[in-house]
Amino acid sequence: MAALARLHERLAGLREEAIDEERKAKYKAAVKIQRWFRACRVRAYLRYLSKMAILIQKRWRGYLRRKYFREVVEVENIYFLQIQKTWRGYYVRKNIHNFYALKKYLQGVSVKNEIVRLELQEEAEIKEQEKKMKDLEKKEKEKKYQARKTHYLLSTEQIPGVYNSPSRKSPDPMELLLRQSKPLTHRKQQVKSPFADELYGWPTCKKPPAFVTSLPVLPADRQKPQGPFRDPAEVLQQRYKPVEPTLRVRESMYSSPAKTRELTRREEWRNPIHGKEFLPFSSHHKNYEKYEPSLFKSGKYGQEAYGTKYFREVYPKKWIADKFTTRLYLCGCNLYYNLNN
């Protein structure tokens, strides 16, 4: 019973403790909340205060600066502006819209124009001159040709010509021209050759190939030559027998089959890669053709040039030709001396 009572008490105590705990927790929570809320309020208040302070400072500073600007800076700016204005005006007038440079330029252009006009005028005059000279020359040539054509109008000893009338003091210039000119030869008649239809393709050949149309005529009083000669008529006939080529042979050099033959021939000539057609195809000769230099010509430092580059060796110090004559002379002198004494 007592234990139960004690347990009951303990339980009640625990329950009270629990309730107490609860109460304390609630109390603490309430405090927390209130604390937090008060802190927020204070912070808001502080924020408000700092904003107001900033506002006042802002407006004050603005006022100060504006006053400064109005009183000081604007006045200074006038002076700065004046400097800048004068500088800009000067700069633009000197460099960008330079009046004097423009004037000079325009004068320069006028001068250049004058020069160009003069030069063109000169060139035009030169061309005119050339044209006149050409016309004159042409006229002269024409006159000379006419004189050559009408050479028969030249006056003779007996009959004065058309241009040399007896009543004139001196002959007409045409007469003088006629005297100087050579008569024209007759124009050869254009013979229409039977080959005129066929146009020849090669550029230099102007005449057709010389086919003989008639036998050459031997002189009538020719003496028959002595010996076993055949009859000349027979010989000539055989020699100048007209060619009777077949139709195949007679076809032109420029027909298609002939051309293709020509083409293949040219291709064959053109196609090989190098010109040497008959190269040895075996390496048999390589060993025999290898060059071995002789011992006489090889020195320590390779081959000597003697035997390939030069073939003579010259040692002028060993020459005795000039020395020989003096010795002979001396010997001769001695002999002579010996003989005389």
Next chain:
Amino acid sequence: MSQRQVLQVFEQYQRARSQFAQAVADLAARPQSIDTLRSADVVCLLRPLLLDVVPSIRQIAALALGRLADYDVELAEAVVKAGIVPQLIGSLPEENRYYKKAAAFVLRAIAKHSPQLANAIVQYGALYMLVICLEDFDPGVKEGASWALGYIARHNPELSQAVVDAGAVPLLVLCIQEPEIALKRIAASTLSDISKHSPELAQTVVDAGAIAYLAQMIPNPDAKLKRQVLSALSQIAKHSVILAQLVAEAEIFPVVLTCLKNSDDYVKKNGATLIREIAKHTPELSQYVVNSGGVAAVIDCIGSCRGTVRLPGIMTLGYVAAHSENLSMVVIVSKGIPPLCLCLVEEHEDHIKAAAAWALGQIGRHTTEHARHVAVANVLPTLLDIFMDPRSSEDLKTKTKNALENILQKCTYLPALEPLLHEAPLSIMPHIIGQFSKVLPRDSKARRLFVTTGGLKKVQEIKAESGSLLQEYINTINNCYPEEIVRYYSPGYSETLLERVENYQPVL
């Protein structure tokens, strides 16, 4: 029948064919017999001769066909329809140079008539064959081939592109370097026809190195060659700034200026065209032209020719003056205004007058100085007359109006404006009155002159809507004068005075 007799038959036939071909070729050279030939169906008869065994007959048949196609569009179409072109083209590579020349002649004769025919030829593969002909050694063959290519390329940009794609341009540039003058001419004209259509084609021609060779040929004395060369260079230069710079760098100045003095009119025209195409792009190029004395040469050229030949020169001056006021002043200083004035007065063609009016407008529109120079030369009344003339075309009227407006906006030279005041229509009036309203408030002498010459009276007579610009100007002018003067000059003043006289009760 012996062999010889058999062969004789063949010989006779060959001779007959040859004679027929020759006779048709001779007849085709005469225009009066071509109709008879057409009715005799000559194209179908010539067709088998193109495949003949004997080469000379083939050549003469081709020549005859060429002459026939050259004469008439219908014959050219008949030649194409008869299927001759593939035969012609197919046998070209093996033939000799006479045949190639004749074939090129046929192709050229067909291509020159219309783009459709040229297109038909191109579709048969003619371009490839013509390029092969261009590689030939004979200059006559090259000439025929490049002539045909030129006629094909002339029609439109697609055909031109086809010619370029066939690889003709480098060969043409080689042809230009050949010594024969006729070949040079034709090659230059073909390059000109190719490059005239678009900048890409012109660039292709430039990439082949054509400009240097063309520039070298300008001093050549032959007039026709000069024409073609100058035309080719101007077609290249007209497309873009870079191309124009390339042409200008090829040292054509001052050689081109000598061409402006040439006795041949078309050389002058093409030379002026070339200068115009170079000067029109940028102020720097115009400056370059001016510095080499080009303006003086162009002005002399305008003074010495008549008619359409003047037109490129006039446009050059307009372009140069349009770029900047300094260049405009250069044109004025080089005495450019009097020839332009003369052009306005003398020429009968409307487009030349329009160009001259435009050029004057460009000269005078920059500052008051320029406008004063233009006005002093008595240009404004002429412009006004042309504007009011009922016979002028729309384009001319527009251009004159623009020129007048541009000059009037800057003109403060009152003696020149006075006569205009009396004659001008209502569309021009605001500008004139505006100028007066700018000058009169400041200048007392001018005010006096204005009154004495009857200008104030005229101003009062103008009826303008209130609130419009014109009315404002009139008000400004009226404010410059005392009120009595203004009332004195207003219309109907004498009536009001007389009314006052009538209504006056004499004071006895």
